[in-house]
Amino acid sequence: MSFPRAGSLIQVQSYKHNGLIHRTWEETVVLKGTSKVVIGGNDRILVKEADGRQWRTREPAICYFDSQHWFNMIGMIRADGIYYYCNLGSPFTWDEEALKYIDYDLDIKVFPDMTYKLLDEDEYALHSKQMNYPQPIDAILKRSVDELISWIHQRKGPFAPQFVEMWYERFLQYRI
Template sequence: MENVKPGDKLLIHAYKHNGNLYRSWDSGVVLESNSEGLVVINKDVLITEISGRKWKTNEPAIWFFFKESWYNIICMFKETGINYYCNLSSPYIVESNTIKYIDYDLDIKVFNDGSFKILDLKEFNRNRINFNYSRTIVETVWEHIDKLKEIIKEKKGLFDHRYVEQIWNNFIKNNFS
């Protein structure tokens, strides 16, 4: 992995299990790089789908990538409060100024009130057959779904709005835009 430091601007690439790139973000600003992972800020970012469709993010967000966990978490600052989008994925790597991970289809959307919903189960079941996910990958994804559900219910760490707001205020204070 490359040496990543606060203020660095990196591309973000999500791949499918077969190695094909399916979505990219044109930039993320690194707020923090530590032994557990990366904290990246997204603000007015252009997203490109493999289909060629392009769109921009609607709200600022903090994106947490982990070196050991099979998920990444996006904290989105919406008018209604902070919502979270948890992507079940491989741990990330950084290559050629790009954060890269394999997306394993399942997602958990967490609403401002702490309620949540598991998304894309049909896509996961279809892709685990089409891409021949190993039993270990399937079990690891479900194990991390269970871990996320537990953390979400406790409203601790990344799912504590005050903690996320503190990180956002740190970004504003350091003015990495």
């Protein structure tokens, strides 16, 4: 299987557990693409919601997707620092059409001072009942929340100092 090459444009699609599309991000530039990790960059791109709404992102962002972990991260570059939005979801897959993952509702927002807040626990509880999330998925996601918080505390992976800045510099090279 081939993976997206650096410099190529891809679409990112998130789905819900029931198989329905949730959200689509257009035109993310691949900065690194392997079977284990895809790192991308984008700026003011179009996002399409399943209900037909559309909006544009407000700032440049570096996205980190992992094929081994049940979370992905978006580092948003703002004037007052880097904010991270972390989605708890399935490891990514790539099928030549798009990078895809299942969004499992829980999110963690990380602030520039590395404090964080767990979000959408009520949405997770509701969808867990509505879509009948299996117990093993629930256990994986709970472990993944703990693992993600550990990464934040350790400043591991995309939370490492200069990670977002380094990849943003590479993203700017593709935009010239």
